[in-house]
Amino acid sequence: MKKLRYYFLLLNFIKKGAYPTREVLLEYLQGYDIEISERTLYRAIKELKTDFGVEVKLDVKRKGYFIPLRYLDETNMVLNCITSLVLNDVLANSQKERVAVSPYIEFEDKVGVVPxxxxxxxxxxxxxxxxxxxxxxxxxxxxxxxxxxxxxxxxxxxxxxxxxxxxxxxxxxxxxxxxxxxxxxxxxxxxxIERIRAHYSEIIGLHLAQTELQTIVLSFDKYYKNYLESIPLHHSQELTMEEDGARFKVNLKVRPNEDLKQIILRFGKSVKVEQPMALREEIIGELRRAIEVHV
Structure with a gap:
């Protein structure tokens, strides 16, 4: 797990674009209780390419390392995937050794453990x-x-x-x-892949939809504001308080799908679909069918 730690730290540090030198990288790792040799550092940089597909290059003029733009997507995916593994290891060992936890927690998403x-x-x-x-x-x-x-x-x-x-x-x-x-x-x-990825970015969840990209407006009870600010429904989410202060609106730019409907139903009486009307009618229909089951 130590190797994953310095993989994570190296990528996260080099990604910032400051062109750190070999000496700076080694000193940076030492600040988090990771002592490795120059030879190990070179091997780690090579393994980032062979094992994860992320190339780290040396800028001869600036005498520092950088990640080419074409590898930034892969870099972000690697960082996201190993964050929870590194964090779990850090927390598990924090009682045994002095470990600075904060640099390992830089993503707002709550990530699951990945093999x-x-x-x-x-x-x-x-x-x-x-x-x-x-x-x-x-x-x-x-x-x-x-x-x-x-x-x-x-x-x-x-x-x-x-x-x-x-x-x-x-x-x-x-x-x-x-x-x-x-x-x-x-x-x-x-x-x-970019077309498929773009389509997935326009939905909530995993179910692809053939619907048009639409503006969804939901009205929530004010008590859910902090929750939805910390865990957004979608990256397009925008929140605005209503004039009376009792409720707030959530604007989304998505393709309506089954996942969106299930999220709305999960909030029960605390949410109301303002628009589009077609989605409101679908939710009303689902609620009526649920009532019929219990009558």
């Missing part, structure tokens, strides 16, 4: 466009199934990490904690 050895294989497959066979423990059949997929990217939802991939013509999401094994094949794939 790091599988992440390494999947990153390499994603970057080099190799199809992979994953052995997946299905919660429905309670058995291990094999899926040959084109691994595209990772998506976080409710603190759980999912692998988004294409199996045949179908886009599917696999919960990473249920992936038992990953086998990289020699078969290549070609997909418009």
């Amino acid at each position: 790091i050895e599988l992440i390494q294989v999947l990153f390499q497959a994603m970057i080099k466009n190799y199809k992979t066979t994953i052995k997946y423990h299905s919660q429905y059949s309670n058995s291990v199934e094999e899926h040959l997929i084109s691994p595209l990217f990772f998506k976080q939802h409710h603190g759980v990490w999912f692998l988004v991939g294409k199996e045949g013509r179908d886009l599917k999401c696999f919960e990473m904690e249920r992936v038992v094994e990953v086998i990289k094949s020699k078969e290549r794939f070609k997909e418009n």
Whole structure:
């Protein structure tokens, strides 16, 4: 786990763009009780490329290290994926040794634990466009199934990490904690990943929607304001207090889908759909059907 710590610290520090020198990097790690040699530092930088697909380069003129722009997406994914693992280790050992915890907690999202050895294989497959066979423990059949997929990217939802991939013509999401094994094949794939990623960024949750991108306005009881500020429903979320101060509005720019409806229903009487009217009618219909079940 020590190796993951300095992977995390190195990426997070170099990503800031200050072109740290070799000496600065070693001194920075020492500040967090990590003593490594120059040789180990060079090996770590090399392993970031081979194991995670993130290239760290030396700028000869500035005599410092940097991450090229084309690797920033991979860098962010690596940091997100290993944050919880590093944090858990730091907290577990904080009673035994002096450890500065704060630099390990820089993400607002609450991330779930991801099997790091599988992440390494999947990153390499994603970057080099190799199809992979994953052995997946299905919660429905309670058995291990094999899926040959084109691994595209990772998506976080409710603190759980999912692998988004294409199996045949179908886009599917696999919960990473249920992936038992990953086998990289020699078969290549070609997909418009940015288009697929953009579509996922316009929804809440995991269920793709064929609906139009719309402005959703929800009215909440004021007591949920702090909660929704700390855990936004979507990255497009905007909050405004109503004039009487008893309620506040949440504006979202998303494609309505099943996940959005379930979130609205979860808040019960504390939320009201202001617009669009079609979504309000769908929620009313769901509530009526729920009443019929209990009558």
